[in-house]
Amino acid sequence: MNDLANFSNASAIKLKPGIFGHPAIDCDVHIAVPSTEALMPYLDAYWYDAFRSRGINRTSFTMTGDAPNAPMAARPDWRPKDARPGSDLALLQKGALDGFGSSIAIANCIFGGVALHSEDIAAALCKAVNDWVTEQWLNKEPRLRASILVPLNSVELAIEEIERRASDKRFVQVLMLAMGHDLLGKRQHWPIYEAAQRHKLPINIHAGSLYHHPPMAGWGSFAYEDYVAQAFSFENQVLSLVSEGVFQKFPDLKFVLSESGVTWLPACLWRFNKTWRGVRPEIPWVKRIPGDIVRENIRLTLQPFDAPDHSGAVERFVDQMKSDRMLLFSTDFPHWHFEGTDALPVAASSALTKRMLLDNPLETYPRLRETLDISEVAA
Amino acid sequence: MTTSASLARTRHVVAHANEIKPGERKLVEIAGRPIALFNLNGEFFAIGDKCPHEAGSLCKGKLGSFADSDEPGKYRLTHLGEVIKCPWHGWEFDIRTGQSYCDPQQVRVRSYETGVAHGGDLLKGPYKAETFKVTVEEDYVVINL
Amino acid sequence: MSDVITRNQPLPVTIRGKQRLSVVDCDIHPQFASKDELLQFLPERWQDYMKTYGGLYRQALADTLSHPRMAPDVARNDAWPPKGPPGSDLAFMREQHLDANNIDHGMLMPLNRGPANQRNLDFGAALAHAVNDWQLHYWVNPEPRLHGSIVIAHDDAKAAVAEIELRAKDKSFSQIMMPPHSIEPLGRRKYWPVYEAAQACNLPISLHVSGVNGFASTGSGSPSYYIEEHHTNVRGMQGLITSMVLEGVFEQFPRLRIVLVEGGLAWAPALKWRLDKHWMRFRSEVPHLKRPPSEYVREHFWFTTQPLDEPDRDQDLAEVLELIGCERVMFSTDYPHWDFDDPRFVLGKLALSDEKKEMIFSGNAKKLYGLS
Numbered sequence: 035m036n037d038l039a040n041f042s043n044a045s046a047i048k049l050k051p052g053i054f055g056h057p058a059i060d061c062d063v064h065i066a067v068p069s070t071e072a073l074m075p076y077l078d079a080y081w082y083d084a085f086r087s088r089g090i091n092r093t094s095f096t097m098t099g100d101a102p103n104a105p106m107a108a109r110p111d112w113r114p115k116d117a118r119p120g121s122d123l124a125l126l127q128k129g130a131l132d133g134f135g136s137s138i139a140i141a142n143c144i145f146g147g148v149a150l151h152s153e154d155i156a157a158a159l160c161k162a163v164n165d166w167v168t169e170q171w172l173n174k175e176p177r178l179r180a181s182i183l184v185p186l187n188s189v190e191l192a193i194e195e196i197e198r199r200a201s202d203k204r205f206v207q208v209l210m211l212a213m214g215h216d217l218l219g220k221r222q223h224w225p226i227y228e229a230a231q232r233h234k235l236p237i238n239i240h241a242g243s244l245y246h247h248p249p250m251a252g253w254g255s256f257a258y259e260d261y262v263a264q265a266f267s268f269e270n271q272v273l274s275l276v277s278e279g280v281f282q283k284f285p286d287l288k289f290v291l292s293e294s295g296v297t298w299l300p301a302c303l304w305r306f307n308k309t310w311r312g313v314r315p316e317i318p319w320v321k322r323i324p325g326d327i328v329r330e331n332i333r334l335t336l337q338p339f340d341a342p343d344h345s346g347a348v349e350r351f352v353d354q355m356k357s358d359r360m361l362l363f364s365t366d367f368p369h370w371h372f373e374g375t376d377a378l379p380v381a382a383s384s385a386l387t388k389r390m391l392l393d394n395p396l397e398t399y400p401r402l403r404e405t406l407d408i409s410e411v412a413a
Numbered sequence: 414m415t416t417s418a419s420l421a422r423t424r425h426v427v428a429h430a431n432e433i434k435p436g437e438r439k440l441v442e443i444a445g446r447p448i449a450l451f452n453l454n455g456e457f458f459a460i461g462d463k464c465p466h467e468a469g470s471l472c473k474g475k476l477g478s479f480a481d482s483d484e485p486g487k488y489r490l491t492h493l494g495e496v497i498k499c500p501w502h503g504w505e506f507d508i509r510t511g512q513s514y515c516d517p518q519q520v521r522v523r524s525y526e527t528g529v530a531h532g533g534d535l536l537k538g539p540y541k542a543e544t545f546k547v548t549v550e551e552d553y554v555v556i557n558l
Numbered sequence: 559m560s561d562v563i564t565r566n567q568p569l570p571v572t573i574r575g576k577q578r579l580s581v582v583d584c585d586i587h588p589q590f591a592s593k594d595e596l597l598q599f600l601p602e603r604w605q606d607y608m609k610t611y612g613g614l615y616r617q618a619l620a621d622t623l624s625h626p627r628m629a630p631d632v633a634r635n636d637a638w639p640p641k642g643p644p645g646s647d648l649a650f651m652r653e654q655h656l657d658a659n660n661i662d663h664g665m666l667m668p669l670n671r672g673p674a675n676q677r678n679l680d681f682g683a684a685l686a687h688a689v690n691d692w693q694l695h696y697w698v699n700p701e702p703r704l705h706g707s708i709v710i711a712h713d714d715a716k717a718a719v720a721e722i723e724l725r726a727k728d729k730s731f732s733q734i735m736m737p738p739h740s741i742e743p744l745g746r747r748k749y750w751p752v753y754e755a756a757q758a759c760n761l762p763i764s765l766h767v768s769g770v771n772g773f774a775s776t777g778s779g780s781p782s783y784y785i786e787e788h789h790t791n792v793r794g795m796q797g798l799i800t801s802m803v804l805e806g807v808f809e810q811f812p813r814l815r816i817v818l819v820e821g822g823l824a825w826a827p828a829l830k831w832r833l834d835k836h837w838m839r840f841r842s843e844v845p846h847l848k849r850p851p852s853e854y855v856r857e858h859f860w861f862t863t864q865p866l867d868e869p870d871r872d873q874d875l876a877e878v879l880e881l882i883g884c885e886r887v888m889f890s891t892d893y894p895h896w897d898f899d900d901p902r903f904v905l906g907k908l909a910l911s912d913e914k915k916e917m918i919f920s921g922n923a924k925k926l927y928g929l930s
Contacts, residue, residue, distance in 0.1 A: 301827075304874075
């Protein structure tokens with residue numbers, strides 16, 4: 035098992051400029067459990083036996099919304115031969131880290147075990163995944179950080195998992211899905227947020243669905259539809275977080291929307307602000323206009339950037355949101371959203387570039403600094 | 414009504430005080446400007462009738478209270494009977510001051526208050542309905558314009 | 559600090575005075591004067607059913623929605639006629655809205671009784687038929703400025719097509735109306751007979767926010783508050799565009815025209831970008847699409863203005879309208895509902911040329927509906 039002993043100050047990462055001229059922190063890369071068999075060493079005796087005797091170890095836990103052979107699942111040059119996209123450390127090192135000269139990459143391992151209805155199996159699998167991530171990825175690649183995968187159907191067990199990982203500063207956020215059973219603003223989730231805020235862990239809401247509810251009005255026909263519909267749910271999650279008063283209760287907590295797309299947010303807030311002006315008394319704890327709350331507490335990762343590249347859409351977003359602090363650089367490795375190193379939909383020389391690559395990630399993830407030698411950043 | 418021409422421009426008798434009972438309101442017009450006149454427990458207040466949003470007639474709105482909260486899930490009312498809601502989109506205005514409560518002004522994004530706001534400390538919006546000074550002279554309601 | 563880039567000024571006070579621009583209002587809600595007003599248009603069998611069972615819905619509550627609204631009858635507080643609920647008195651509507659706002663044409667959007675929400679399909683069809691008769695009797699016949707919408711219960715496509723064919727020849731009706739929150743996404747083939755009939759009789763289909771399909775209104779469950787539920791109307795519109803385009807509805811029915819009512823529009827450019835962006839990767843899943851999705855949207859969808867999206871700067875709204883295409887935007891008020899938009903206000907918010915303003919206020923709708 036890992037602990038902080040693995041991570042003395044001596045091994046702290048030094049930030050070095052990447053290919054865009056500034057040190058870069060990639061806030062969303064994907065790693066994948068190659069097969070459930072890989073998790074077996076991390077299960078306790080009961081679950082080890084159960085997985086073997088029930089054949090659960092032979093289940094792939096592939097998620098409906100994440101078909102590994104779909105073109106989007108991996109760029110051709112980022113797709114391992116005969117293995118799950120994201121399961122190959124060497125490819126991630128070459129493609130995501132070296133390829134962009136990123137000093138740090140935050141890895142999300144979205145494992146289908148979170149979709150099981152038994153909260154006990156879901157929790158056992160989350161624990162196993164987080165142990166596996168620690169040993170097979172974090173301990174092998176010092177530039178990697180990770181998200182804490184938590185069971186989505188048990189607040190108690192999610193908190194247990196957060197507490198188990200909190201001492202390892204390489205876990206920098208808590209991972210939840212955009213389409214779970216209940217909207218994330220609802221009070222039942224708040225104990226998770228209390229623990230997260232206490233440990234300086236932002237909540238990452240990542241694209242993904244448990245399919246407890248159809249992604250749009252009724253069940254559609256295509257994975258393409260479901261993927262587009264992720265943005266609709268992010269929009270509803272923003273409404274939920276603000277309206278329920280999550281940020282009144284947890285003012286220091288940040289939510290990071292990942293693989294959410296970006297360009298939908300300003301128009302979402304124009305409408306949210308307008309509606310709030312009229313129906314404010316329904317949620318009287320919201321005392322500031324919603325757009326201001328979102329600007330302070332919500333961040334978004336950049337890819338897939340949903341506007342034509344170099345169309346001025348990033349600048350327009352910053353202008354309309356009145357903030358250049360909301361966007362976090364990401365490649366979404368190994369997903370296929372762009373070619374080569376064209377991950378920045380804005381000129382590398384832009385003043386925004388450094389904010390997205392470095393400043394915003396550092397401000398969003400306070401735990402990053404604890405494993406970084408940032409003496410050179412200030413210079 | 415006064416006979417002085419200079420005063421006539423500024424002081425307008427708009428109603429008999431008995432005409433507007435406590436809790437009632439009256440739409441009056443002075444020099445082409447529609448003005449909503451309210452009797453709040455015997456005190457009179459006047460505000461411009463047009464909502465600064467879409468120009469809904471505030472006089473036709475519901476007079477109510479301000480819903481406040483100390484934390485999510487906790488509700489309480491303040492400014493009892495002193496808040497007019499635009500009949501169209503529900504924008505809220507304090508009839509004493511014309512101040513809106515529907516879009517609290519923020520000067521700097523980072524410096525928001527986390528403390529609990531009570532009564533007069535409520536964050537106020539940038540929108541304001543016009544207010545007019547109202548007096549009662551010998552049982553007549555007078556608006557100073 | 560880099561966080562605060564500009565500080566907005568409060569909105570200017572609205573332009574006042576009589577509204578002189580010719581207006582086509584694409585969203586007016588007529589209401590029953592009494593709850594039994596519809597009975598006279600129902601066959602006895604369904605009158606009995608309605609009195610005995612009321613209706614059977616895909617939600618727990620039979621006579622209200624699960625998110626209480628912020629105003630009685632969702633109405634403007636000043637829209638209550640001397641008798642009856644808002645929207646139930648034609649004389650009052652004429653005076654307060656049609657005359658005062660210079661409405662040359664008003665498109666009726668009867669949400670009454672939600673025929674498509676009925677789980678008993680035969681009752682739904684009977685209700686749709688009755689609501690259409692009621693529109694003629696109480697609204698369109700006495701007031702030529704008002705235009706009916708053919709209400710259908712689309713889950714029984716056969717009955718819906720029969721109702722369309724029955725009404726299509728009657729010029730009192732200008733379009734077909736169905737709810738966006740359907741049991742299946744609106745692109746699914748189950749609904750294609752309706753589209754076929756609409757195309758055949760050359761009537762646009764108007765999709766006004768509504769519909770109780772039994773599913774949570776978000777992909778992550780039901781929201782707690784009305785303010786959130788109100789916003790799911792956006793998701794409803796985004797979803798149906800996505801579904802109709804991706805299923806190839808417009809390849810199959812190239813002359814089909816869809817009007818989106820009360821879902822706003824500022825979200826549309828971002829949706830089009832997103833659809834196009836991911837088309838590059840998902841093309842093999844939808845080989846029936848011959849063109850980028852955004853082109854189908856641009857060609858086949860009309861957007862109505864209310865509730866007007868209100869960015870801090872009018873220029874941002876103008877940019878959105880240009881991205882959608884000003885020839886695809888039509889003015890609407892939502893009279894007599896609480897979030898009514900006054901034409902003077904909307905006019906003041908449109909940072910567009912006079913020609914484009916005229917298109918939005920009347921020209922586009924006149925062209926789409928063949929009005930003069």
